[in-house]
Amino acid sequence: MDRYSKITNKNQREIVLLKAYPCVWGKCRFCDYIDDNSRDKEGMLALNREVLSHVTGEFGVLEVINSGSCFELPEETLEDIRNIVREKNIQKLFFEAHWIYRKRLDEMREFFGIQIVYKTGAETFDYDFREHYLNKHADFQDAEELSRYFDSPCLMVGIKGQTKEMIRNDIALLKRYFKLGTINVFTNNTTDVKRDEDLVKWFLEEFQYLEEDPSIEVLYENTDFGVGD
Template sequence: MDRYNKITNKNNREIVLLKSFPCVWGKCSFCDYIDDNSLNEEEIVKLNKEVLKNITGEFKVLEVINSGSCFEIPKETLNDIKKIIQEKNIEKLFLESHWCYKNRLDEMREFFGIPIIFKIGVETFDNNFRNLVLNKNANFKTPEEVKENFQSVCLLIGVKGQTKEMIKRDIDIVLKNFDYATLNVFVNNTTDVKRDEELVQWFVEEYKYLNSYDNIEVLYNNTDFGVGD
């Protein structure tokens, strides 16, 4: 499992994939990422300390991801991150959060004391598909609700049941409303959700121009950030 990398093609930054406690929701139909979770705090903290040793502060920007939300990272690890931010003069932080924590984001801003870009996996702005098919449990109705709290959204692309029109609408919403976005092309995993190859091929061709957008990152494989397995 690769847990540290430097991203140098867009938004130069260091990225770490940390272990954490179980995801607060943990029931998304497409996600087996939560298998990286643990209840053994000593084990989590020990591994995370080793991963965090890699951070140099080279770009003054750090992204911290885990198999859930930043609020599930142990307190000791959060303290370790804060110490590294101060020692390495890191000026900006990217963190992930589930929709259910939307009213607690300022806790992290106050704790770390530097600007934070919060990412959220909305997967799609189609409310029925997001909640009834993907089982995301993110019950917002409009992009404006998301924009009030999050600066970056993650979309899921190429799942059976999606349509071209749905994807077009999602991308239009992202381009008009958000400073950053990650588009995750779905890769078959251990869940029952399946990739739509025809839809993926259409997306790759139709939206290849997004590769030139500095604020849009398209992950054609789920390890394109250089972390994960």
């Protein structure tokens, strides 16, 4: 399991994958990442400190991810991150949080005292598909509402049941309401959600131009940021 990497193309930054307590929701139909969660506090703290020891601060930007939300990281790990931020003169943090935490986002801003870019797993702006099929438990009504809280949504494409029109609409809304975004091409995992190969092929051809868009990062594999397994 790789837990430290550098992103050197778009939005250059260091990235770490840390361990945290179980995801507050943990019932998304498509997600088996939560297998990386833990309740072994001492084990988490030791692992997270080792991973954080690789951070150099060379870009002045650090992204911290875990299999859930940043609010599920141990308090001691958050203190370790804050120490790294100060020691390495990091000016910007990327965190991820579930919609459930939307009213608490300023807590992290106050704790760290620097700019925080909040990502969130929107998956799609199609309410019915997101809530009734993916079971995301993120009941925002539209992209505008999500943009009131979060800076950078993560979308998924290539799932059986999605349509070309849904994907076109999702990307149009992403560009309209957000300065940054991530698009994940779905990869089959241990869940019953399945990849639509024809839809993926269409997406890769139709939206090839996103490779040149500095505001959108497209992940063709789960490990394209250099972390994970």
